[in-house]
Amino acid sequence: MMSWFRKRRLARARPDEHVFAQVVAEFPVLARLSPDQQSCLLERTTEILADKTFQAAGGMALEDDETLIVATMAALPVLELGVDWYRGFHTFIIYPGEFQAEFEEVDEDGVVHRGRDLRAGEAWAHGPVVLGLDEVLASGRGEGYNVVVHELAHQIDQLNGDMDGFPPLHRGMDRQQWVDVFSQAYQRLCTELEQGLEPSLDPYAAESPAEFFAVASEFYFDVPEWLAENHPDLHHQLKRFYHPTR
Ligand SMILES: [Zn+2]
Structure with a gap:
């Protein structure tokens, strides 16, 4: 009540x-x-x-x-x-x-x-x-930029302690799967930047796993179709996290 x-x-x-x-x-x-x-x-x-x-x-x-x-x-x-x-x-x-x-x-x-x-x-x-x-x-604006979502993703991230790109997951979400999907995408971006290739996500996401989660969250809300097409696993995890009832 x-x-x-x-x-x-x-x-x-x-x-x-x-x-x-x-x-x-x-x-x-x-x-x-x-x-x-x-x-x-x-x-x-x-x-x-x-x-x-x-x-x-x-x-x-x-x-x-x-x-x-x-x-x-x-x-x-x-x-x-x-x-x-x-x-x-x-x-x-x-x-x-x-x-x-x-x-x-x-x-x-x-x-x-x-x-x-x-x-x-x-x-x-x-x-x-x-x-x-x-x-x-x-x-x-639908261009992959949202500073409000970015900063609030950091807040959500640190509810279970460190700001480390690993927020408290919902019951039924596979922790290992989250870690695998995010570390693979993070590693891929770091390798692309090291080798001077076209980055698959905003280069700022390569700063740390925490920044990666915040930037991926911006893309998830701002350009969901783009993320679903280019990072389907990442999109799936973020959807289960931010939209558990969909
Ligand atoms: Zn940040």
């Missing part, structure tokens, strides 16, 4: 249906969802707006319609999974565009490099999800 204050919170967060429909129409990945899926998307969006905090950064003010766009795009990966899969974080931080991120890397000799670089989005371990608004607006 849902408590009365939960109900009230959801009622207050619920976006205007016409404004919501305008957001959906603006992004091809949302516009092509069935009417049933779109009403489910509205429920998820409402839950995200009720549960999460949206903070503007980098000197900008965040308009309601911009918050709604972030929340609606964020609802896409958990359409069937449910917003409980976002329990690992509470806050979205939105910059106007690409933002400077502190980074820390340890090289092969164990030397720590610290610095800043430009990012479109970033998922911190158990921290906020940081997004650049320009990149959010460029996402979900």
Whole structure:
């Protein structure tokens, strides 16, 4: 049973249906969802707006319609999974565009490099999800790019510990099969890049198994037909994961 204050919170967060429909129409990945899926998307969006905090950064003010766009795009990966899969974080931080991120890397000799670089989005371990608004607006156009899905895939990935491209799988999913499919596709991409061949996926996916899972998730939602045709095994695993009821 849902408590009365939960109900009230959801009622207050619920976006205007016409404004919501305008957001959906603006992004091809949302516009092509069935009417049933779109009403489910509205429920998820409402839950995200009720549960999460949206903070503007980098000197900008965040308009309601911009918050709604972030929340609606964020609802896409958990359409069937449910917003409980976002329990690992509470806050979205939105910059106007690409933002400077502190980074820390340890090289092969164990030397720590610290610095800043430009990012479109970033998922911190158990921290906020940081997004650049320009990149959010460029996402979900059916071109294989979706920074929101990318960062949220990282959040989902780390629900069972490390960010390692191995999220908590559903009952009935074969763990070994997941590992085999993902490591083969990852190895294939690394080999292609080493040999100067045409990469079969965005080269950024070769950074690490965690990035591979995040990039593959972007492709799964943004260009599903392309992924099904070019990486059928990967598509199958991601479909079983993100859409267990289909
Ligand atoms: Zn990433």
